Amino acid sequence: MTTPPRRVTQRDIARLAGVSQATVSLVLNNRADAEVRIAPETRDRVLRVIAETGYAADPVARRLASRFNRIIGVFTYEPAFPSGSRDFFHPFLLGIEEYAERVGCDLLLFTSAPVVDGRRRIFHQDNRLRLADGCILLGREIDGAELHRLNRDGFPYVAVGRRDDAGGPVPYVGADYATAVARLVERALRCGHRRLTYVGMGMTAESSEDRRRGYLAAATTAESARQVAAEAGEADASLDDLLADGTTVAFVEGFATAVALESAARRRGLTAPGDLSIVTLGDPTVPVPTDIAFTGFRIPREEMGRQAVEVLTGVIDGSAGGLQQRLLPCELVEGDTLGTPDPAVDRR
Amino acid sequence: MTTPPRRVTQRDIARLAGVSQATVSLVLNNRADAEVRIAPETRDRVLRVIAETGYAADPVARRLASRFNRIIGVFTYEPAFPSGSRDFFHPFLLGIEEYAERVGCDLLLFTSAPVVDGRRRIFHQDNRLRLADGCILLGREIDGAELHRLNRDGFPYVAVGRRDDAGGPVPYVGADYATAVARLVERALRCGHRRLTYVGMGMTAESSEDRRRGYLAAATTAESARQVAAEAGEADASLDDLLADGTTVAFVEGFATAVALESAARRRGLTAPGDLSIVTLGDPTVPVPTDIAFTGFRIPREEMGRQAVEVLTGVIDGSAGGLQQRLLPCELVEGDTLGTPDPAVDRR
DNA sequence: CCGCCGCGCTAATACGTATTAGCATCTATG
């Protein structure tokens, strides 16, 4: 294979147009300040040569000379596409792409980040972060130490999902889980439920924290508002526990767990919401086949992606004033699994 | 916001370790050629300072000096994520991401490319292509003129899907539609079918071309092997036409058309394959709900994505010898819609 | 004692663009 023709540079343009490289740069950047002036005919000549040669500025060199690149980095703590996380990341990416296209930015997926201890690391030997003007962070749990470092380095970024401070406020676009869960709890209370159980996933992520907070804040008038942890695999034991407690409504963090719980109940001839109301606290993060329309809420993932780009562009160009933290409302889903508590159980 | 602390550079490391910047670079790159030697104690000292400062090489500067930045561009002629094309692009991206991760490359999605006349353009005013070392092209129909220009510029790229020459051979990783279709035709002939119809989509893309070629090549012993064009919307008219012709097996290019055809038949009390065998020629490109298991073949999309990256890396570093064109076999899907032709119809 | 060689490192330069100080040249003004 013959060695490819060397790329066309500003120097080439300059030679062809009979000007200096600096002039080409000035023309390209439309510099018309009082400081810098280019005669119209010179400008035209340069532009003509540029058009003829199909010259395009090397974005890398541009970046080195400390200019913006119009590249937005996307860092996913798990692979972005593979089937497992597909349904989790996809809506975010959809929104991100849409808004990136709107503002004329390209998206750089950091697929090269090495996986250590089961998760990708932002910072590693050959850190490529700076290729982008800024970066969007996606993932259920984001390493606080890495957020610290981003803050320390002053690198523009935004997290998708609320994050606790990490050596300073973390810019984020999250979903308002606390309010959504609280609304659902209120609704259950209005239905007459008094014995509630929060079935968590035992995670420490902020998103879990927020749901629990909303639950506790709204459940104050309940007779009982306990919390347990459960996984989809232990649905039968969980169900035993719920029934023994006299729980009439379960708020289930994991969608898969809710599905398993409902199946377990049905296997025993029980129904939701007849014998036990089940409320889900978010869309499935892994594909779970089910025909049940669960009562719960929808996470505005796509919109979160869009707004993440919006916030990031603000952080990058510094036009964003103060705090860059947004919580978007979740739309409640009516569903069929929240009903009036069974009097027999209720009066126990 | 206070101005961020200046980045740590090799010069800083050099100063702290009492060596020159060049030495730092040499240590970092583990250069131990006969040409270049570093005393072990010097190396250790430099490495210690690097560890202490948390220094990370600026990938931008690195790329400027080395000409490679380990970035693979991904150009999709339609938006990559949106729902419409979701099921079409996703498997490709999955494979691409997997292999990119393996070879330690990042993925740059060219979302900034402007849409003109309903499709994105690679080449436009502020061309960003060169940020990547090379580029993967995705899309049903790829503009031949743009391929010409890529070839002329000597920019490394690879198309997903077979492409005709464009001012030179086009590197691609495609699916062997011709063989897959031919196999299905042979199978139909073995079942006793003699009157075949190819129901195309009226497209000029290479992928359509290949299917037709395979059809014609294998259908030589048929009594009749005609071609018609149809869309999902005109299923009833198409069905009329097929029945009037005495066709016993239809090879349907568009998955959605096949679904519509089957529905139309069922509405008339006809069945597939009882009254008409239906063979599909590829997976759905848009989501179409159906319970029917159509006879046809599966396009190895994920594997195409993987191999596209593999071929591209070869093209980029020039290690790839000659022609970079691969056709991957499609797996035939047994399905339920190809059967023995109805004797009543057959003998007409 | 000289020359040579191998070792360990550095100085210089390249990569392509953006920016800035300042040099010619021309025009207007006193």
Next chain:
DNA sequence: CATAGATGCTAATACGTATTAGCGCGGCGG
């Protein structure tokens, strides 16, 4: 006609890393 100011451009430099020619030094053979 001298001078100030405006105009149009260029030379020089910075950005941070990679590469290469070559320098100084010590040891060794002659």
